[in-house]
Amino acid sequence: MFFLGIVIHGFLLRRVAASATPTDEQWAQLNQTVGGRLYTSLPLAASCFSTVNGLPSTPNDTECTLVQQGYTQPDFRFAHYSAHMMPQWETCQSTVQRCLLNSNDPSDPAAWEDNECWQGAIAPYYIDVRSEDDVLEAISFINETGVQFSIKASGHDYKGRSSFGSLSLWMRNLDSLSYSANFTPEGGNATYPAITVGAGTPFEDVYSFAEENNITVIGGYHQTIAASGGWVQAGGHSILSPIYGLGVDRVLQYKIVTLDGVSRTVNEFQDPDLFWALRGGAASTFGVVLESSMLVEPQMSLRVASISFNQTADNARGFLELLVNNSYKWGQEGWGGHMGPATLINVNPLLTLEEAQASVQPVVDYALAQNGTAVIEDLPSWQTFFAKYVESAEASVGVQTILGSRLIPTDPFFTDDDGKEALVDLMVKMVDTYAVNPYIIQGTPFLYNYTEGTTSVTPAWRSSLWQIGFHENMAYNATLETMYAQYEIVNNITSWMRELAPNSGAYFNEANPYEPDHEVAFWGDNYPALLELKNKYDPFKLLDCWMCVGWQGPADERYSCYLNISSNY
Numbered sequence: 323m324f325f326l327g328i329v330i331h332g333f334l335l336r337r338v339a340a341s342a343t344p345t346d347e348q349w350a351q352l353n354q355t356v357g358g359r360l361y362t363s364l365p366l367a368a369s370c371f372s373t374v375n376g377l378p379s380t381p382n383d384t385e386c387t388l389v390q391q392g393y394t395q396p397d398f399r400f401a402h403y404s405a406h407m408m409p410q411w412e413t414c415q416s417t418v419q420r421c422l423l424n425s426n427d428p429s430d431p432a433a434w435e436d437n438e439c440w441q442g443a444i445a446p447y448y449i450d451v452r453s454e455d456d457v458l459e460a461i462s463f464i465n466e467t468g469v470q471f472s473i474k475a476s477g478h479d480y481k482g483r484s485s486f487g488s489l490s491l492w493m494r495n496l497d498s499l500s501y502s503a504n505f506t507p508e509g510g511n512a513t514y515p516a517i518t519v520g521a522g523t524p525f526e527d528v529y530s531f532a533e534e535n536n537i538t539v540i541g542g543y544h545q546t547i548a549a550s551g552g553w554v555q556a557g558g559h560s561i562l563s564p565i566y567g568l569g570v571d572r573v574l575q576y577k578i579v580t581l582d583g584v585s586r587t588v589n590e591f592q593d594p595d596l597f598w599a600l601r602g603g604a605a606s607t608f609g610v611v612l613e614s615s616m617l618v619e620p621q622m623s624l625r626v627a628s629i630s631f632n633q634t635a636d637n638a639r640g641f642l643e644l645l646v647n648n649s650y651k652w653g654q655e656g657w658g659g660h661m662g663p664a665t666l667i668n669v670n671p672l673l674t675l676e677e678a679q680a681s682v683q684p685v686v687d688y689a690l691a692q693n694g695t696a697v698i699e700d701l702p703s704w705q706t707f708f709a710k711y712v713e714s715a716e717a718s719v720g721v722q723t724i725l726g727s728r729l730i731p732t733d734p735f736f737t738d739d740d741g742k743e744a745l746v747d748l749m750v751k752m753v754d755t756y757a758v759n760p761y762i763i764q765g766t767p768f769l770y771n772y773t774e775g776t777t778s779v780t781p782a783w784r785s786s787l788w789q790i791g792f793h794e795n796m797a798y799n800a801t802l803e804t805m806y807a808q809y810e811i812v813n814n815i816t817s818w819m820r821e822l823a824p825n826s827g828a829y830f831n832e833a834n835p836y837e838p839d840h841e842v843a844f845w846g847d848n849y850p851a852l853l854e855l856k857n858k859y860d861p862f863k864l865l866d867c868w869m870c871v872g873w874q875g876p877a878d879e880r881y882s883c884y885l886n887i888s889s890n891y
Contacts, residue, residue, distance in 0.1 A: 452495055510590070510591050532621075626711070646736065654769070679698045727819075730822075730823055762788055857872070
């Protein structure tokens with residue numbers, strides 16, 4: 323083993339040979355320094371299998387039953403280090419080495435009787451992080467040994483960025499929450515109503531806390547997304563974003579340990595370049611975020627439109643045309659929400675109930691003509707809406723799911739008849755060709771008064787009205803050939819989207835895992851400055867993740883479990 327070293331802030335940074343492997347003694351010393359919270363890991367369902375990592379293993383029926391019961395439950399997965407919400411990132415897809423249950427029927431014994439259990443992409447060691455000191459000790463160990471590491475909070479990750487390496491920092495138990503009506507960023511004078519959230523705190527806890535304090539937090543559309551994790555570092559859309567901005571627009575301060583072993587509080591006054599980078603440059607890139615402080619709004623009532631009908635080959639296009647023709651007006655009125663060829667769940671904090679009813683009457687009439695249902699109602703708070711509508715409609719977990727998406731510019735697709743027709747044609751093509759429904763999110767910061775240059779997300783967010791997404795699911799026992807075929811569908815549809823809107827971009831967290839020209843797609847003109855800051859704060863590339871800023875590319879050994887999908891790299 324060899325190293326080159328430089329000293330920054332009194333901390334010795336070492337460039338260790340990539341092949342360096344920690345000794346048992348070094349692992350034991352690390353365990354001691356983090357209070358005995360260094361653990362070895364096995365796949366979530368390992369207790370069900372009789373062969374684990376090539377060795378005989380005695381199944382534990384009690385544990386296996388618990389895993390079966392919780393396999394598709396977000397709170398269960400959130401509580402286990404080795405579980406990811408999209409379980410293909412627990413596996414080594416390229417070698418088809420995995421340890422999965424049948425998500426359609428987790429009690430199906432064929433999953434463990436016909437297969438062996440393999441570690442896959444799950445880091446064999448992880449630290450249950452409970453404090454800033456744990457992170458500082460981990461960074462010291464990483465610099466000393468050169469071990470590859472990743473960071474995991476909730477496991478809401480559609481690209482596998484939090485499930486590789488020899489060591490993982492599990493941030494789940496940094497779950498603090500506090501509210502101040504007069505929060506002052508360090509180094510500043512102005513005060514703001516703000517909530518401060520630990521790196522592992524899920525939005526379900528944040529929303530309950532906000533309800534107790536009569537405030538509204540602009541946040542994600544799933545109960546177990548970590549509010550201070552990748553959501554608020556890569557963009558963070560909400561169905562309240564049309565009025566109140568993205569998550570990165572609302573963050574006031576981060577606490578972070580950078581790779582030089584320095585704990586920093588960053589905001590517009592302290593390390594403002596790093597603050598800018600964290601407001602869109604994405605997680606697992608510039609350091610280990612411990613917490614974030616975000617601007618909040620007073621508790622607000624919401625007008626809710628919930629509309630649905632049975633989709634057929636004859637009625638989808640008509641509804642999509644209505645959505646396209648009305649969405650610009652809805653954007654001006656403050657609506658945000660999730661829509662599809664036969665569904666709509668939108669909210670509005672600005673209109674009265676009567677105004678809301680009049681606004682969505684065309685789609686109500688259409689749905690009722692299809693023998694569907696329509697509810698337009700007034701709810702007292704975001705938490706009330708979330709509990710009633712979101713928890714039953716949020717993205718499923720425990721299923722191997724591939725996403726693709728594109729931001730759809732307002733002009734010409736919502737302002738010009740030809741643009742509108744082209745957009746509808748694209749969505750109908752998705753349905754007709756692959757039986758894939760577009761998942762429409764009206765969650766861009768359409769009305770938000772953005773200050774130019776304050777965040778590092780792609781500028782396409784600011785000129786778009788929609789994000790169109792879609793997904794493909796893979797069976798737990800999909801063959802390599804089947805996986806390639808399903809990724810090909812995702813690549814084909816996203817290529818249609820790029821052809822439709824070539825000068826737009828995509829949301830880093832929800833884009834095709836094999837998006838070509840990803841630097842431009844995710845960050846646009848901001849990428850060169852982000853790369854410069856990556857080199858400043860992580861000169862030895864200790865942090866690297868799939869398609870992140872400064873990514874070392876698919877040939878790096880840590881990405882050997884990804885499929886060789888794209889010829890663009």
